[in-house]
Each structure stands twice: as C-alpha cells, then as structure tokens.
Amino acid sequence: MGEAEAEAGRRAATEARDRLRFEEDALEFADQVYRVARRLVSSREEAEDLVQDTYARAFRSWRSFTAGTNMRAWLLRILTNLNLDRGRKVQRTPDLEPLEEGDYYLANKLAASDGEQVLEHDRVVERLSQDGIVSALSELPHDFRDVVVLVDIGEFSYADAAQILDVPIGTVMSRLHRGRRILKHKLADESLS
C-alpha cells in the first residue's frame, strides 16, 4: 500500500471515529431536546417527529458543528428552524403595548386574596393547576412561547436563546419579559378567579 493510500485510510478512520463520537454526544441530549420540543408543538406525536427530523439532519450535517461549542444549542437551532419550515401557522407578533400588570402581578393577587403570609409558603404555587400551566404555555403567541420555553424549560441563557432563534438579545429579553407576564396573567385569571 502506498504512503498516500495509507494516509487516506488513517484520515478516514479518524473521521469515522469523530462522527461516532459526535453521534454519541448528540444522543446524550435527546431527552433535553424532547422536553423543549414537546412544549413547542401541540402533541406528543408531533414532538417525536420533530425530534427525529432534528436528529436526522444533525447526523447528516455533523461536520457543520464546531467542536467545543454548545451542542445542545446547536441541536435546538436545527429544531426551531425545522419547526418554522413545517409551516407553523404564521402569527403576527402582537404589538408590544405595555402590559399594565407588573412582574409581581400573580404574587400580589395571591397576597390580596390570602394575605401576605401566604407568599412565605413554598407550596403556595401548587394551587396553580398543572393543566392550566401547560395550556397557558401553549396559548402564548408563538414568538413569545419559543423564548419562554427555551429559557424556562430548556434553561438556556439569553445569549443562547438569541443564537438559537437568530434574533438580537434585546428581542429575547423583551419577548421573555412579556411572555412571562402574559403567562402569569393567564394563571392568575384561571386559578384565582
């Protein structure tokens, strides 16, 4: 075997090993990727499909991942793009008129109905219905929901969320802020009325 052939063989072996390692690393994130996907679409089946499409694409384009960067964010970027490509219903982002109620809205409501002391109890949040939380999330305008899900469920930083969604960090902050307020408003209306 010639030197050039041997070199090519060694390179192919290294690449095959790199690819295997990439796949193993990516698989480690499957559960975390699914948890985010599940809240971005309306059914479990859709979430499974979306995650499989994401991995199919990720495995095929593994070379475009830069080793040492955030692989979970890279996977989520593929996923959110695919979700858009699937023709997610186009929604106009509602105008950002200020929402009167501040960030203390839900806490204030609870305190007003049960007294300040109620806020001292860790279990006070358990009064909110779990189904109510899931449906309130699903009813958020899509642009807001993407950010809230990435940060609150996926535990991504503002910078990662900005990169995943390809929007400026200021947009992440304003959507997050407003999305959470809408969420709290819905929870207050539903659980405390």
Next chain:
Amino acid sequence: MSADDPCEKCEQMLQPFLDRELSAVEVVEAEEHLNACEYCRRRYRFEESLRRYVRLTASERMPPGLLDKINQLRGQPEVI
C-alpha cells in the same frame, strides 16, 4: 409610580436576577434592597418557586422508544 421607587426598581430586576443575567454590581444592588424589604423578598421567593413549579410541570420526559428510533437514524449519507 417612578423609577426612583426602590421596590419598582427591584421588580424590574426580578426576571434577570433569577435568570442570572444581572451584572455583579446589579446583583449587589438587588440583594441590598431584598435584605431590607420584606415585601420584595416575599415576591422574589414566590417567583423562584413559581419558576421551579412551571419547569417541573411543563417538562415531559422523552417517551420510551424514541431513543431507539433516533439511534436508527445514524450513519445516513452526509450532507456536505
């Protein structure tokens, strides 16, 4: 309502504080106020448990079998 109201300022810092996105200086500022103000302290505490509760409630584990399906997607021809 004015920006000079320390509780209002504290309310504005609530979200980035819990997201760990405040600068060190801002964290100190928020903590100083929280140490002195029971009203805000209770609300921060509430918000923290709310975050945990939402995360726990809305986080659904991957269904069994999905990992196997993903595994079968390995080794497909590459996109260069």
